[in-house]
Amino acid sequence: MHSLQFTAESSSKGVVERDFVVGEVPGVLWSPASGADRAPLVLMGHGGGNHKRHPAMAGRAQSFVAGCGFHVAVIDAPGHGDRPRTAHDEQEVAALAAARAAGEPEGPGARRYSGYLAELAVPEWRATLDALQELAEIGADGPVGYFGINLGTAIGVPLVAVEPRITAAVFGLHWPDDLAEKAKQITVPIEFDMQWDDEDIPREAALALFDAFASTEKTLHANAGKHHDVPRFEVDSAARFFARHLGRVLTSPA
Amino acid sequence: MHSLQFTAESSSKGVVERDFVVGEVPGVLWSPASGADRAPLVLMGHGGGNHKRHPAMAGRAQSFVAGCGFHVAVIDAPGHGDRPRTAHDEQEVAALAAARAAGEPEGPGARRYSGYLAELAVPEWRATLDALQELAEIGADGPVGYFGINLGTAIGVPLVAVEPRITAAVFGLHWPDDLAEKAKQITVPIEFDMQWDDEDIPREAALALFDAFASTEKTLHANAGKHHDVPRFEVDSAARFFARHLGRVLTSPA
Numbered sequence: 001m002h003s004l005q006f007t008a009e010s011s012s013k014g015v016v017e018r019d020f021v022v023g024e025v026p027g028v029l030w031s032p033a034s035g036a037d038r039a040p041l042v043l044m045g046h047g048g049g050n051h052k053r054h055p056a057m058a059g060r061a062q063s064f065v066a067g068c069g070f071h072v073a074v075i076d077a078p079g080h081g082d083r084p085r086t087a088h089d090e091q092e093v094a095a096l097a098a099a100r101a102a103g104e105p106e107g108p109g110a111r112r113y114s115g116y117l118a119e120l121a122v123p124e125w126r127a128t129l130d131a132l133q134e135l136a137e138i139g140a141d142g143p144v145g146y147f148g149i150n151l152g153t154a155i156g157v158p159l160v161a162v163e164p165r166i167t168a169a170v171f172g173l174h175w176p177d178d179l180a181e182k183a184k185q186i187t188v189p190i191e192f193d194m195q196w197d198d199e200d201i202p203r204e205a206a207l208a209l210f211d212a213f214a215s216t217e218k219t220l221h222a223n224a225g226k227h228h229d230v231p232r233f234e235v236d237s238a239a240r241f242f243a244r245h246l247g248r249v250l251t252s253p254a
Numbered sequence: 255m256h257s258l259q260f261t262a263e264s265s266s267k268g269v270v271e272r273d274f275v276v277g278e279v280p281g282v283l284w285s286p287a288s289g290a291d292r293a294p295l296v297l298m299g300h301g302g303g304n305h306k307r308h309p310a311m312a313g314r315a316q317s318f319v320a321g322c323g324f325h326v327a328v329i330d331a332p333g334h335g336d337r338p339r340t341a342h343d344e345q346e347v348a349a350l351a352a353a354r355a356a357g358e359p360e361g362p363g364a365r366r367y368s369g370y371l372a373e374l375a376v377p378e379w380r381a382t383l384d385a386l387q388e389l390a391e392i393g394a395d396g397p398v399g400y401f402g403i404n405l406g407t408a409i410g411v412p413l414v415a416v417e418p419r420i421t422a423a424v425f426g427l428h429w430p431d432d433l434a435e436k437a438k439q440i441t442v443p444i445e446f447d448m449q450w451d452d453e454d455i456p457r458e459a460a461l462a463l464f465d466a467f468a469s470t471e472k473t474l475h476a477n478a479g480k481h482h483d484v485p486r487f488e489v490d491s492a493a494r495f496f497a498r499h500l501g502r503v504l505t506s507p508a
Contacts, residue, residue: 196465196474207461211450215478219485220450222464222474231473233498237491244487 004131015065022131025124026082027075028052030061031137038139040246041071041132043125043166045148045155048110049093051081060147060235068243070145071138075128077151078120092116107175107200114154115178121155126163133165143246147238149173149193149230161185168245170238173227175201176209183212190218191241193234198227258385269319276385279378280336281329282306284315285391292393294500295325295386297379297420299402299410302368303347305335314401314489322497324399325392329382331405332374346370361429361454368408369432375409380417387419397500401492403427403447403484415439422499424492427481429455430463437466444472445495447488452481 002023009018014033019026032039042064046057052074061072076082079089092113099106133140144165148156149172157174160166161182169186172193176183190213194206210220219241223231256277263272268287273280286293296318300311306328315326330336333343346367353360387394398419402410403426411428414420415436423440426447430437444467448460464474473495477485 196472210476217485218450218478220474220476222476224470224472233494236494240487240490 001130002127003134004128013062013066015062022075022124022128024083025075025128026052027073027128028057028061029132030058030065030072032065032069032071038137038142039069039071040143040145040242041073041138042145042147042242042246043129044072044074045121045146045152046074046077046080047149048114048151049080050151052076053081060238063235064239064242068239070242070246071132073128073132075124077117077155078124079117088116105200110200111154111175111177114151114174117151118155118158122159122162125155125159129163129165143167145169145242145246147242154179157182157186160188168242170241172221173198173201173206173230174209175205176212177205179209180212183209184214187214187216189241189245190215191238192218192220193230194220194222195227195229196222196224200227255384256381257388258382267316267320269316271315276329276378276382278337279329279382280306281327281382282311282315283386284312284319284326286319286323286325292391292396293323293325294397294399294496295327295392296399296401296496296500297383298326298328299375299400299406300328300331300334301403302364302405303334304405306330307335314492317489318493318496322493324496324500325386327382327386329378331409332371332378342370359454364454365408365429365431368405368428371405372409372412376413376416379409379413383417383419397421399423399496399500401496408433411436411440414442422496424495426475427452427455427460427484428463429459430466431459433463434466437463438468441468441470443495443499444469445492446472446474447484448474448476449481449483450476450478454481 004020004022007019007021011033016031016033018029020029044057046052046054057074064070064072079085095109096106099109132138146156146160146166146169153171153174156169156171157179160169168189170191192210221234258274258276261273261275265287270285270287272283274283298311298314300306300308311328318324318326333339350360350363353363386392400410400414400420400423407425407428410423410425411433414423422443424445446464475488
């Protein structure tokens with residue numbers, strides 16, 4: 001087992017940001033600046049083609065840490081961010097770019113590549129969680145949530161299906177093809193985001209994936225608009241969802 | 255035009271509650287105890303077989319007034335609460351009770367009766383809104399929202415379709431049969447609640463009604479559970495929806 005090594009630290013607006021590595025996998029941990037007492041941890045998966053420091057990740061982390069007092073951790077998916085791309089990664093990325101340039105649907109390629117990435121990423125996330133829980137401010141028995149849409153769902157659904165330490169999750173924007181069978185194994189509370197006018201993911205496909213979760217508490221949020229138009233208020237909603245399920249009271253109106 | 259007559263007043267936990275009548279129609283207006291400055295108004299429609307003082311109405315009013323600083327008004331639907339039942343009302347209520355006793359679906363009777371009630375209730379709501387806007391603490395040009403699920407949607411959809419003063423609405427738990435054509439005339443922001451395992455309203459029917467709204471900003475909230483299991487956090491969500499659209503900042507985490 002690899003332990004977690006911090007490689008950089010900075011602080012802004014009450015949030016401490018620390019770069020880390022666990023083995024070969026680089027990540028960022030955002031934490032409340034005040035207080036070393038144990039707080040819930042939210043693991044966050046980034047979208048396809050993005051990385052751990054994408055503004056969407058940093059913005060959500062700011063909201064969750066400052067608003068809810070959580071720790072938030074993001075790691076780069078294989079072939080993303082600061083990680084090397086293999087020949088296979090290059091090939092899949094080129095195929096996606098070619099589909100986009102030709103005006104063809106990216107879905108088939110995105111599903112194939114994200115399924116490949118998920119097989120690599122699930123054990124990386126579990127090792128990262130092992131290492132994070134060694135930290136005194138997180139601890140081995142604190143509540144853990146997962147938040148990831150898009151590629152973050154392709155990786156998160158198989159992760160949550162096998163990882164009993166994760167007790168609440170926000171998913172969305174994906175197809176049921178490779179994920180529905182895994183979703184049927186998930187029973188923890190779920191919030192699921194879809195876009196009602198998604199140009200890539202048919203409405204029926206998104207509804208089928210939501211339907212597959214075995215969770216007795218699950219909520220679908222479908223917003224008018226296209227794939228990339230998920231409204232910002234869904235991040236606030238996710239923060240309240242985690243506050244309900246991970247047991248931390250909101251410190252400001254989210 | 256009838257003006258609004260107050261008939262009783264009480265106060266509790268920072269909320270003033272005033273009974274009123276507009277012509278033959280009785281209602282309740284809940285308002286913030288402090289400050290006579292103008293504040294947004296939320297009109298609230300009660301469910302079938304309920305009335306203006308049902309605990310669900312009083313609870314939501316408390317949340318909206320204390321949490322958001324809104325005024326909240328509810329009136330009794332025809333044949334409900336303090337209003338007389340006609341022979342036709344008695345007949346429809348008996349038909350619903352008979353269907354329930356026989357284990358038959360209540361949907362057909364509920365749709366027929368609620369369509370009848372909506373035709374009576376829409377002009378009553380418009381006259382009530384006229385009278386409420388005569389009050390100094392509400393005013394003629396302040397923002398107005400509407401919140402009603404179930405019978406509150408059967409009445410609210412045709413109301414919002416013809417009432418330009420209402421600029422945001424929360425609906426849910428109804429069939430598209432009589433409402434989809436009216437929903438197509440609605441363009442204001444909408445939040446729509448459905449139950450994923452509703453025993454009365456088929457999933458496809460609820461999705462079809464949500465789909466019918468012409469609003470460019472609309473959000474579907476589908477929760478696991480049966481018809482009467484709408485989670486309490488949807489009231490908090492509705493409060494935040496109105497705070498976004500009616501322009502009042504939340505005064506406490508909702």
